[in-house]
Amino acid sequence: MAEVRLRVNGADHPLDIQPQVSLLDALREHLGLTGTKKGCDQGACGACTVLADGERINSCLALAVQYEGAEITTIEGIDHPLQAAFVRHDGFQCGYCTSGQICSAVGMLAEHKEGMPSAVTGQGSGSHLSGAEIRERMSGNLCRCGAYNGIVEAIQEVAG
Amino acid sequence: MRTFSYVRAPDVETALRTIATEPNAKFLGGGTNLVDLMRENIERPDVVVDISRLPLTGIDELPGGGVRIGALVRNSSLAAHPLVRTRYPVVSQAVLGGASAQLRNMATVGGNLLQRTRCLYFYDEASACNKREPGSGCSALGGFTRNHGVLGVSDHCIAAHPSDLCVALAALDAEVEVESTRGTRRIPLTEFHHLPGSTPHVETALAPDELVTSVELPAPVTTRSRYRKVRDRASYAFALVSVAAALEVRDDTVTAARLALGGVAPKPWRATEAERVLLGAPATEESFRSAAEAELASATSQDGNDFKIELARRTIVATLRDLLTDRSAA
Known part of the structure; x- marks a missing residue:
């Protein structure tokens, strides 16, 4: 066991955990923050997306111990216009991917604002966050219900 | 996941000393591949040396027009860097064509070089795999091979190398700098990865006690370069085929060509035969087709x-x- 101090949603949490515990399991099983979901547990679906120092990451592929000192933000710590926009645009059906979608979108909007290019940037889209840009930048978040149209509309509305 | 001891290396020297003295230790960078492989019980280190806080995160211009990229530069930082985007568009495009934004925020350049194949038989413990279990055979032969290699493969292994970045680096004559307690050496990217032959479990030229510290790109022969990736969905999928290319044309004649392929070989595949055909040839579709045939x-x-x-x-x-x-590619 190792003592790990995680900083989550603005609060410090000392934890006694083994080094192989993922950030995802630390959040869900040790801190009771079950808003972050476990989908594939192998970095292929994005359901576990959280923000680490403002950047979106897959918490299933992160060892909790490696993120000591980082400012972790989960869906429980997010208060953002995207949340109401997802409701307005039916950006989900079952809701299992939604926490990850919203954390990812928050990170994505910040990346875009800082000038991060994407694989479709430069193909006529300019600096505007087009539907094609949103789909490409959000491709790390799968939705098995197929609510993609609503998700893209919700993000586009907030992005302006 | 099997447990292990976790050591956070405060500096490069400590990291190198730890890896040299611990018989079954692994470096942990971004974790996107290693953590997955440990969870799958394919990688089973006793000691994990976390190198993610080492100061190997610079992207620096070199005298002569090249660039040195620290091994711990995140994929997203590499793709967004102005020097990389202007001088080596193919590198930025290759990175942005790979994985997802979440993974690119975690994954490092050094880790990208060392990522292991996504062959499903390599991952599946019930299957035979000479890479996972030397001598056990290869279930991919006669199996589902849509994602497997067609160049440089052997009777022992037909797995494809999964990296996009490495394909661009192979085309651009990148060199990998590695360090151990024994000293520093440089390995051309095209010699960094091994072909499987009869030892597919030996994947790279890196010794167990060596750490990748940086990747150097020489000044580009041309800034007209590009990465094109073909895959089963529009984004977030490994390449079926990818091409990294740089091309300089003067008076309708090819004066410089750099070409490498991804998704088709056990290593990033520098297309030297094609380059030979292209150099000095008229810059026409016919020449391009001859080069591809070769x-x-x-x-x-x-x-x-x-x-x-x-x-x-x-x-x-x-x-x-x-x-x-396409003038916009320049």
């Missing part, structure tokens, strides 16, 4: 990946045509 002449396929040979030829031609005609 490169794929030695290809061998299974039922499930036969399509890759023609797909690779066409993707080579299309990428070179893009470079020739």
Whole structure:
């Protein structure tokens, strides 16, 4: 066991955990923050997306111990216009991917604002966050219900 | 996941000393591949040395026009860097064409070089795999081979190398700097990865006690370069075929060509045969097709990946045509 101090949603949490515990399991099983979901547990679906120092990451592929000192933000710590926009645009059906979608979108909007290019940037889209840009930048978040149209509309509305 | 001891290296020296003295230790960078492989019980280190806080995160201009990229630069930082975007568009495009934004925020340059194949038989413990269990056989042969290689493969292994970044680095004559307690050495990227032969478990030239510290790119022969990736969905999928290319044309003649292929070989595949055909040839679709034919002449396929040979030829031609005609690629 190792003592790990995680900083989550603005609060410090000392934890006694083994080094192989993922950030995802630390959040869900040790801190009771079950808003972050476990989908594939192998970095292929994005359901576990959280923000680490403002950047979106897959918490299933992160060892909790490696993120000591980082400012972790989960869906429980997010208060953002995207949340109401997802409701307005039916950006989900079952809701299992939604926490990850919203954390990812928050990170994505910040990346875009800082000038991060994407694989479709430069193909006529300019600096505007087009539907094609949103789909490409959000491709790390799968939705098995197929609510993609609503998700893209919700993000586009907030992005302006 | 099997447990292990976790050591956070405060500096490069400590990291190197730890890896040299611990018999079954692994470096942990971004974790996107290692954590997954440990969870799958494929990687079973006793000690994990976390190097993610080492100061190997610079992207620095070199005298002579090259660039040195620290091994711990995140994929997203590499793709967004102005020097990389202007001098080596193919590198930025290759990175942005790979994985997802979340993974690119975590994954490092050094880790990208060392990522292991996504062959499903390598991952599946019930299957035979000479890479996972030397001498056990290869279940991919006669299996589902849509994602497997057609160049440089052997009777022991037909797995494809998964990296996009490495394909661009192979085309650009990158060199890898590695360090151990024994000293520092440089390995050309094209010699960093091994072909499987009869030892597919030996994947790279890196010794167990060595750490990748940086990747150096020489000054580009041309800034007209591009990465084109063909895959089963529009984003967030490994390449069926990818092409990294740089092309310089003067008076309708090819004066410089750099070409490498991804998704088709056990290592990032520098297309030297194609380059030979292109150099000095008229910059026409016919030359591009001849170059592609020459490169794929030695290809061998299974039922499930036969399509890759023609797909690779066409993707080579299309990428070179893009470079020739699309002014925005310059």
